[in-house]
Amino acid sequence: MKTFLRLILLMVAWDSLCGPSSYAQRLRITVDQTGKALVVDQRSFDLKAGLNEIAWDGVSTQLDLGSVELRSVDRPGELTVLSQRYDFDLANLQALLDRYVGKTVTLIRRDDEGNESDRLTGVLLSSQGGRVAALQTDGGEIRLNPPGEVILDTRQEALTLEPRLLFRIRARQEGRQTLELSAVTRGIAWAVQYNLFLDGDASRARLASWVSLTNSTNASYDAAYWRVLGEEVRRIDSLQPVDEKVIVEYRPAGLQQPLSLAAGGALRLPLTESPDIIAETRLIFDPIGSGPAAPTPPQKLRRVARFHNDVQHGLGVSIPAGKALLYRSIPPELLSAPFSAQTITEASIPATGVGDYFELSIGEAPGLEGERKQTSFRQVADRVQEQDIEIVLRNNTRELASPIAIEHPWGNYEILQNTHPYAKQPDGSVEFPVDVPSQETVTLTYRARVRY
Structure with missing residues (x-):
């Protein structure tokens, strides 16, 4: 609920930033990724001094009636709304x-x-x-x-077959005025779809993305100016780092001019094209589903591709959250005609701001496995605990492997003893880089003290 209110306030603020020049844009729509949109529509009416009744036709059946606002563009402050009624008999x-x-x-x-x-x-x-x-x-x-x-015989009773808003208003002066209606409706949404092409060793990639605008309402929006908003999580570095949600506007090239979107229709627009991205391949052991004390059976290590969102790595633009199709080239020696030289998997890309990174899993690492267990636990003081963790990494391949063991201690923790160096990450996790020679097993242990 709080997020929804923040988005509505930011939608209104975003729209107001356009200034007087935006009055030439008769229909403006700001959409978030939750299926809600702020619709700002301007129409001209001939008003008489005193009481008037006007009908605003073609509105959405999914309007949030509490969000409806009507004002005069030409004569601000000279129009008083006395009542508002939503009229739709069906x-x-x-x-x-x-x-x-x-x-x-x-x-x-x-x-x-x-x-x-x-x-x-x-x-x-x-x-x-x-x-x-x-x-x-x-x-x-x-x-x-x-x-x-x-x-039903409609000759007996006049029915309103199309939704509309009826207003009783008082105008100070007679004459033609441009009125502006703003309201929030559900049923208008946007989403992004990524196509990510990885080369054979996952060191380079090409990223293409498309934005889909969908209108599941009954209303059609002709020659509208569109904005799409989303949220990013950014970490604020301090003595106690915190994550802050910020609102970001994304700018597909096709939204620079007015576009029409019919009732029940959809539009697909290009968002970004990054032809040469540098990827960092990581070999990780991050036991799925393991709690602080739960032992894990042997699991295969995973390969992930990390993409840094900056110009140096071929990106440097805000990336909204969306689904992705991941295409990866198959080495020629493994390719059998007539199949394509690519494998396809589905993934999700999180919202990633400039300077941040995202990771995608690109499969298991054959011949490499690990297991984890808690070997001891002590309550050393009030609200202070210590635990010893053991991680065993096995390399059954013919080459040296350099995986990273990732741990997620909870609470306010510190590492007291460790057999291998580590690095704390911004999200609170701990990464232990480990070299495991061919056909050997390496055991990593550490002791953590947790205050809660």
């Missing part, structure tokens, strides 16, 4: 039937094959749960809960 079946109480309706009954068998006409006396509850027939009978498909 939005609520019960409300629609209530409109016909005391009027004639028809029920169509059908046989088992779906063909019309007969009709029952009468005056609707009451309805409940969107169904006819009581009907007085032409013969004077009162039928309770009669079955059938309800037919």
Whole structure:
């Protein structure tokens, strides 16, 4: 809820930064990745001095009515909104039937094959749960809960078949004014899809990304100016480093001009193209699902590709979170015709700011495995514990391996003893680089003291 409110406030602030020149942009839409959008629409009306009633047609059925704001662009402060009503008779079946109480309706009954068998006409006396509850027939009978498909005669009752907002407003002066309506709606979202191509040894890559805008509302948006917003987590270095969420605007090239998005439609726009990225391949042992005391059975080590988001490594742009298809070349000696020279896997890329990095798993490392266990545990003082950890790494290959053992101590911890050097990471984890000769086993141990 707090994140939603922050995004709405930032959407409004982002839109207000456009200044007076943005008034030429009659329709502006700011979208976040949670399926909500701020729609700002400008239309002209001929107003008289005093009371006016205006209808704003073509609005979304998924509006957050509490977010609706109406103001005058031409004469700020000279327009007073007295009331606001959302009008859409088809939005609520019960409300629609209530409109016909005391009027004639028809029920169509059908046989088992779906063909019309007969009709029952009468005056609707009451309805409940969107169904006819009581009907007085032409013969004077009162039928309770009669079955059938309800037919309503629109000649008896004028219905609003398209959603709209009705406003009662007071204008100080007569004349034509441009009014601006802003409201939050659900049903408009954006997502990013990545295609990442890795070479054979995973040292170089090409990254292409596309933004998809989707409109699952009933409303169409013609010649609109679009903005897409997302969140990044950035670490603030201090005595106690903290993570801070920041709002980022992404700028697909196709959004620099107005675009139309029909109801139920979608648009796909290019976001970034990075043709030559330097990747860092890492061999890691990070036991999946292991707690501080839980022993882990032997697990194969994993290879991950780390991508630094800076210009030196071929990136240097804000990267939104999204799904990725990872393509990796197969070495020629393993390639059998007629198959493609690539393997394809699915992955997720986290939101990554400039100066940060993300990692993608590129498979297990054959012949390399590790296991971990806690060998001792002591409560040395009030809210102070010590634990000894043992990690065994085995290399069954013919080459030297240099994996990194990753540990995740909890609380405020310090390493008291260790057989191998380590480095604390910004996320609080600890990395132990270890060299494991061919056909040998290396044991890493350390003692950690935790205050909580």
